[in-house]
Amino acid sequence: MTGKADAQSFDIVVVGGGMIGSALALGLSRQGWRVSLVEGASRDTLLQAPEPASAVDDFEPRVSAISTASQRLLESLGAWAGVLEGRHCGYREMTVWDGDGTGRIHFDAAELHARALGTIVENRHIVRALFREILASDVTLFDGVRVRGWSPARGVELEDGRRLAARLVIGADGANSRLRQWAGMPTREWDYDQQAIVCTVRTTRSHRFTAWQRFSLTGPLAFLPLLNEDLDDKFCSIVWSQDTAEARRLMALGDEAFRAELERAIEGELGVVTAVSRRFAFPLRQRHAKDYVADGLALVGDAAHTIHPLAGQGANLGYGDVRALLEELERAMARGLVPDDKLVLARYQRRRKGENLAMMTAMEGFKQLFARDELPLRWLRNAGMRWLDRLGPVKNRIAAEAMGLVD
């Protein structure tokens, strides 16, 4: 077997062209690095324009609440205009309440002098917008082919036998990252014993450009507002995270029974639920790599961390990684350093690990707080929510942080 000698050579190889890896590859290429991106799906699939949506099954079930900070990153990469060409829905308000109590908290973009708290976008629209930019850039794209192996000595090996050499390889290959496994990078994992049921619904009342989140003892239910091409404001994407046994029961229900349960669970806030799309269930597992970097390797996005979807922050944390790594590598280039410089990678890890861990810990705390039925805890969360709701500046600071507007 040969070493790296017969390989195509780059400064940086990004493995995984999801929402996170494709943004990073594009940004690095714009900085002047020689970059290649390897993505298992084909460009034809990723660039396919979605059909207009007139029914619940026309929407992609996986959506993301893109924060203002993530939006700015996509703007700086020239991809946000492409995102806006597809279906998207800016939400101006967010209402969170305790289904087992009286606590309620309401966030309003107007109080923050902002036009929206964030934008709900189907994941495929974001990837499509990024790939359109990638095809017009200097990124060398290997699509429709998977990476089957990597080691520092042999570089990246594609399943068709081609080989790529680079000083720095970036694992953006998602929650079950093979790069992370090949590098022997341990993770801290815990199972929430919950599943997220994801689908699209239509209701009789407008969603009022509000993200709705109701907590119950068995887990949170989110209604995220969508808009179709006709600007119909009665579609929502739902993420219903429930304890595994309860999620299994809900998944086994017929459409009519599920629809009725959903309508009860959202307490009629959006009127009658008239249609429910096909349902998908994802097991929820929190995972955090102990290190984000190793010799010649850095992890970003879900490859480094997966988080409970209750605050809709997974992709936003990934975009935080992208911003930090772009800044560090831009500085490295200006100083004439190699991209796998140990101090450069260590700085990236230092900047991101603490922030990601803080968000993961906060989500875990939230989940625990709402999963407990003891009277003092119920009192605490309900009184706490009411108190916070009246405390404008503190509440607005929390909202600004969630939007990524606070450094």
Ligand SMILES: Cc1cc2nc3c(=O)[nH]c(=O)nc-3n(C[C@H](O)[C@H](O)[C@H](O)COP(=O)(O)OP(=O)(O)OC[C@H]3O[C@@H](n4cnc5c(N)ncnc54)[C@H](O)[C@@H]3O)c2cc1C
């Ligand atoms: C139910 C649910 C709801 C969520 N809601 C939100 C939300 O509202 N807001 C939010 O911010 N986040 C949300 N998230 C999280 C968000 O979806 C993820 O954080 C985000 O998709 C991670 O992107 P990624 O690019 O890191 O990984 P992925 O999207 O998993 O992309 C990995 C890419 O790598 C490719 N790949 C993998 N292995 C290989 C290989 N060997 N060779 C070549 N290519 C490979 C794959 O084809 C894929 O394209 C949610 C998650 C779940 C489960």
